[in-house]
Amino acid sequence: MKVLGLISGTSHDGIDSAVVDFAPDGDGLVAHVVSHGSVPYPAELRARLVAALPPASTTLAEVAELDTLTGQAFARAAEAALADAGPVDLVVSHGQTVYHWTRGTQVLGTLQIGQPAWIAEAVGTPVLSDVRVRDVVAGGQGAPFASTIDALVLADRAGRPAALNLGGISNVTVVGADGVRAWDIGPANALIDAVVLDQGLHPAGYDADGALAARGTVDDALLAELLREPYYALRPPKSTGKELFHLDHVRSALTRAGSTAEGADLVATLTELTVRTVADVLRGESLTELFVSGGGVHNPVLMAGLAAALPGVAVRATDELGLGVDEKEAVLMALLGWLSWHGVPATVPSATGATGSRLLGTLTPGAGPLRLPEPRPAPRFLRIDGETRARGAGAA
Template sequence: MRVLGMISGTSHDGIDVAMVDFELVGSVLEGRVRHTASTPYPGELRSRLIAALPPAPATLAEVCELDTLIGQSFAAAAASAIEAAGPADLVVSHGQTVYHWVEGTHALGTLQIGQPAWIAERTGAPVLSDVRIRDITAGGHGAPLVSVLDGLLLGAYEGGAGALNLGGIANMTVVRGDALYAYDLGPANALIDAVVTSRGLHPRGFDEDGRIAASGRVDERLLEVLLDEPYYRLPAPKSTGKELFHLAYVESALARAGVTIGDADLVATLTELTVRTVAHEVRAAGVGTLVVSGGGCRNPVVMDGLRAALPGVSVAPSDDFGAPADDKEAIAFALIGWLTAHGLPGTVPGGTGAAGARILGTLTPGAGPLVLPAPVTAPPRALRLA
C-alpha cells in the first residue's frame, strides 16, 4: 500500500511530505521511502498564520480563510508529490496545529487546520485527517504521535534508546523492548525562531547552522529565569506548544530577569535552554543512545551542546537508523495512515497517556468509492525503512 504522509509542524514554516510503500512481511512492516520533499508556505500565508496564533486573538473569519488557504497549500504539495512519485492509495494530512488546549497535565482539545477536502479534490485520493483528537478523547495528549514509529523502529535496540525530535517543540520517546513512554520536553526551536523572526535576524526565520547562537554568549541570569518554568516540573505524560512558548514568553522572561542583552546573546541563551532541558530529561531516562530528528538536529550548537552534556550517551541523527531526520514526522504520519487503513491503532498508550490504543483519524473520500484493504489482525512487531 502506498501512503503519502504530510505535516506542517510547530515551526509552521512549510509542508513536509513522504511517499512510502508499505508491505507487511511476516511480523515486520517494510517501508520503502519513494519520495520526500519540503514546500515552504508562501510568505504572506506564513505571516498571516503567525499573526493568528496564540496569544494573539483571531476571528472565526480568519480561521476559516486560513483553513482554506492552508488546505490548498497541502493540496498543491500532495499533487506535486504524486506527480513525482506516482499515485497514492491514501493521503494522510496532519494539517497545521493552531491550538493545543492543555490544562496542567491534561489535554482537553486540539485544532489542526488545512481543510482535507481540497486535497481529495485535487488528487482524487482519499484523505485521512484529524489524527490527534481520538487519542485525546481517550484521555491522551494526542502527542507525540511519532512514538508509534519510534517503538517499531527502535524496539529491538539492546539496552533501550531515546528518540528525540527537535521541531518547534522538543519531544522524546523512550523505548525499551515492547515498553515505551513519550512526552513533550519543552521548546526546541520555538523560542529561537520567534526571536529570529521578530527581529529580522534571518530571512527564513530560523538560526541557520546555529550561526547566531555561536556568535553570542549565554546570559546565566536569563537562563536561570527560563529554567524556572513550571512545565519542566510536571510529571509525564504531558504536552505543550506555542500556546505557552511564544515571543511574549521571551519578553516576559527578559523583564523578570532584569537584563538587556543583544540579539546574538539572546539566541545563544535560548539555544542553551534547549540543550539544558533536553539533556536533563535524557539523563533521567537513563538511555545510552539518543536518536535525533527534526530541524534542530541540523543545528551544530544544539548537537555539540547535547554531546558535551551527555558524555556517556551516543547521540546520532535518525538518518543512521533508516529514518531521514528531516522527513521522520511525515513518514510517521504515512505509517499512521497504513495502520488506520488496516484497522490497527496508531497510538501506544505509554506514548500519549491515553487509557488505551486507538485507531486514528477521519476519512474524506477521494474521486471514487472508498476502498480499504482487508484488516490485519495482529500489529507489526517492527518497522524496517529503506
C-alpha cells in the first residue's frame, strides 16, 4: 500500500512530504520511502500564520481563511508529490498546528488547520486528517506521536535506545525493558528561529549551519533565567508548543535577567538552552544510543553540544536507521495512515498518557467511495528498506 504523508511542523515554514510503500513482513512491516520533498509556504501565507499564532489574538474570519489557504497549500504539495511518485492509495495530512490547549500536564484540546477536502478534490484520493484529537479525548497529550514510529523502528535494538526529534520543539522517545515513554522536552529551534526572524539575523529565517551560535557567547545569567521555566520540572507525559515558547518568552527572560544579549550571543544562549534541557532529562535514562532527527541535526553546534553533554551515549542521526532526518515526520504521517486504514490503533498510551491506544483520524473520501480492507494485527516492528529519492528543488 502506498501512502503519502504530509506535515507542517512547529517551524511552520512549509510542508514536508513522503510517499511510502508499505508491505507486511511476518509480524512486522517493511517501508520503502519512494520519495520525499519539502515545499515552502508562500511568504504571505507564512506571515499570516506567524501573525495569528499565540500569544497574538486573531479572529474567526482569519482562522477560516487560513484553514482554506493552508488546505490549498497542502493540496499543491500533494499534487507535486504524486506527479513525481505516481498515484497512492491514501493521503495523510497532519495540517498546521495553530493551538495546543494545555493546563499543566493536561491537554484539553488541539487544533490543526488545512481543510483536507482541498487535497481530496485535487488528487482524487482519500485523505486521513485530524489525527491528534482522538488521543486527547482519550486523556492523552495528542503528542508526541513520533513515539509510534520510534517504538517500531527501535523495537529489536539491544540496550536502551532513544529517538530525539529537534524541530521547533524537542521531543524524545525512550524504548527499554520497562516499556515506551515519550514526551516533549522544550524548545529545540522555536526560540532560536523566533530571534533570528525578529532581528533579521539570517535571510533563511534560522541559524543556518549553526554559524550564529558558533560565533556567539552564552549569557550565563540569561540561561539560568530561561532554565527556571516551570514546564521543565513537570513529569511526563507532557507536551508543549509555541503557545509557551515564543518570542515574548525570550523577551520576558531578558528583562528578568537584566540581560542585553542580542544577535549571535542571544542565539548561542538559546542553542545552549536546547542542549541543556535535552541533556538534563536524558542523563538519567541510562541510554546506550540516541538517534536524532529534525532540522536541529543540521546545526553542528547543537549536535556537538549534545554529544559532549551525554558521554557514553552514541549520538547518531536517524539516517543510520534508514530514516532520513528531514523525512521522519512525513514518514510518520504515512505510517499513521497505514495503521488507521488497516484498523490498527496507532498510539502508544504509555507515551501519550491516554487511557488506551486509539484508531486515529477522520477520513475524507476521494473521487470514489471508501473501501477499507479487513483489519490486520498490529505490527511488532518497522524496517525501513532501501534508499530514499529526494524530489526536485526544495527537496528535504
